Amino acid sequence: MVDFGYSLSPSSRINLDNFDQGRLTILSKIEPDLIKCIACGSCAASCSAANFTKINLRKVILLLHRGLDNEAVSLIEGCMLCGKCTLVCPRGINTRNLIRSILKTYKEV
Amino acid sequence: MGKLFDKLMEDYRFREGSNACINCGTCTAICPAAEFYKYDPRIITYTVQSKDDAEIEALLKSETIWYCGECMSCVSRCPRKNAPGLIIMALRSLSIDLGYFIESEKGRQQYALSKAVCGNILKYGYCVYPRTFKHKAHPESGTVGKWIEDNLEAVHKRLGSNLDGDGPGILRKIPQKDLDELKTIFDITGATARLDNVEKISLKKAQEMGLSQEEYLEHIFTKTEIDHH
Amino acid sequence: MSKDVLVIGGGPAGLEAANQLKILGYKAYIVEKSEKLGGHLAKWDRLFPESISASETLDKLLKPINDISVFLNSEIVSVNGTDGSFSVLLSNNITLSVSSIIVATGFSLFHAEKKEEYGYGIYDRVITSVDLENYFKKHSDNRIINPKKIGFVHCVGSRDEKVCNRQCSKVCCVTAIKQACEVKEIFPQSEVYCFYMDLRMYGRYYEDLYLEAQSKYGIRFIRGRVSEVSEDENGKLVVKAEDTLSSKPLKVTLDLLVLMVGMVKNDDNESISNLLNIRVGEDGFFKTANPILRSTEGDSQGIFFAGASTGPKTLPETINEAKATVLSMHNYLSKQV
């Protein structure tokens, strides 16, 4: 084979057509409030760990809805479940519970 | 406000291409670079309008400004008549002028580009010239490309070229007087100064990296050492 | 001083103004260029945010003015006189002598074909919010066949300098969400996406509708303006946007795409402004005497505005403004000798 010195690049495009919603459906049953997120970012802004980690719950919820599960889960790793985000959510989502449910649903598989 | 922003504003392309961005993402949605690089033209457009010197300086030294392919597909879509592609061109020019291009892997490639393209222009009058377009550096030219290279004069003769010949025609030899005019244009419009600047800074960088000029050129032309995707 | 008043336009603003004029003892004439009264309201099925019937609303506007002189299929040919006495020649050759004119010419809907990259009138399954409302009324449209994936594009022709409309059309965000919920009622199995830049849910109960769209109907929201639409080999629509909240380009294949066409200046504004010697703003809507304190008055005497002729407005705003307009006009005429 010819050595070209380069190759096809990986695609970062979100393709909602190939999105297996199985786990999201399970998660939504446990956490029906998940769907109420308005992506305001209050959770991420108030996160005590965000200065030292990549934690961003707003992005996690978003990425789960785009089928980017691995990237999503990587953004709550290191969460100490302090619950500060739950206090600030304007839609009253129990974010602390939500994080636990996400870890449970997506880590087990 | 920012001195770097003011410098950008001196560039016609920046003035033409930078209006108030509303962060809608129509540019990124169809950008050929956005899917295959860590690249988001929306964010660049939004960042430059902050006029924040520190942020602009970071951009000028970044990999990201070198990802655009200048296809200008973004231009036809923007609802605020921005031209992210033109903003990128202004950022690149400034990055080169200030010597910041050397700070990024993709920026360092400017030396190889300058040598190859401007070398052809000043020597032959063409951007691309068949005797300097080598199969070795372009394996994708395929088996046919190899056949053309091995039989260059005969193939061009067969296809009606006037390769290196006198008078008009395909790939004719462009008279020396015309090449001299191109060189004078380069001299008085800043191209020669830019080429010299890129060379001077690049050779310094090569020295820093412990590479000879040839090794450095080979390195920046072929090597990728960081993740761009 | 004559008590005759001309109302230009037979949409909600004109109808309400005529009713108020009648109550105050004026004689109103309505000139309407189309063949019927009701304006854009007549094309609508249900009204946000409380899903009130559009046709019942229109009936309630029409009922009290059934004895008012209406000239349908008519336009204004010329206007003579100023300052409290106008002689108006209509295209049906009738001349009216009035002491005041209320401009209730409303808006035009953005022509979706102008957004070429969205393919309206080219790709079969791209429709507008008006087409969808018509489907809700008539339950038939050969472009809508049990769609499984449906998209709504906000800001079509609004907030867009490329098509020369800088303004926000004000009603599309909430209309999109209303329609998204309705479409989900009809096709409960479908997935519905809204492509938005900002969700401008400023009115009473609008936020509630948004919450309901999320929690009851599971509508998906994607923050990014649609960049282009095309058709795949099965005639489905390939839609591209940036998911700006994750900074990634996004693609989704849909069975139906609804373009939320915005309110733009009425196509006739320029000719009306020449006839009445009044001015239009940069956006093509009429200029008022003062945008805050005298927003229903024109800057030449005897000319008044009601409704969307001076910019995008919701229906309740339009109705309220028509009442206010008549009051301003009444105050003005009462001072004339």
Add this chain to the structure above:
Amino acid sequence: MIVNGKQKIWSEYQKEIPDDHYFYVRSCIRQNFFPASEKTFLDIVRNKLNLDFFETEHHTTCGGIAYHSDTIPQETLMTIVARQFALMTESGYKNYVASCITSFGIYTETLETWQHFPEFEEKIRENLWKATKREFNKPEYLAHASDVIYKLRDKIAARAKHRLINKFTGEPLRVVEHIGCHYSKMFPSKGVGGAEYPYVLTGMIEAWGGEIIDYPERRHCCGFGFRQYLVQANRGYSLSNTHKKFESMQPFKPDMIITNCPGCPYFLDRWQYVIAEMEGKTYGENSQGIPVFTYEEVAGLVLGYDPWDLGLQVHQTDVEPLLDKMGIEYNKADKYKI
């Protein structure tokens, strides 16, 4: 697809293309990769249709590739452009025709910029005078060479020896058009048919009997990207974008691709070879590849030129399947005869 919706848009983007007397400027890339295309173009317009196309040996690159790989300033580029205009003026011509799409974009951008910023034009005039003692008039008309073939499409159809019809099925050939990005994306009104549904190639294909395919990535760039191809380390970008286009067009079963940019046909042709080598994936009927053509080559085939005189042997993706479908006779043994 509703065809008259497109026709309505086409009728709004008509462009004035002069009848005769053109100053012809060559393309660096076309001369390198498809030299016979320029030869064919001039033969058609000069010898078959008796039009006046003037070329001077003194013209050079416009500097476009150097500019778009950011190696020269805009001022340098525009002064080179001004020099080309001066050569046109000195030769007594007013209608400027570029063979290259990058050049066409640059000429358009230059003229538009000068219109917005007249002081910039003044500066360029001074530069040119200082460097070359030349002066110039701006062209009255600016066209890309594909605009000219578009204008002449019916005349070419009237002289056709072959049509874009599959002789085995009697059906029109299914053609993918690929428009160079710099043809009309920056200035939609400067291209026949505008930016979203360009008509310049579609018009040719319709006139010559073929059928145009609209597919999701039709408007997408071929992936050249200047520095993204010119530097080997970046070529994954270039390759990936072409790959994206082929994945999108494949389900429509195209017989061929027609292009108006000199670079795109090279990349669409060569990247098919690389994808086959690298990924083992081939496109087109019987995995023979989808042949890619310049518009000059297609015009030449329609007019009955010999495929090897048209230079089709310099394509990596075999053109023979298409020649067979069109019923064009060719001598296999002559293909690589030099």
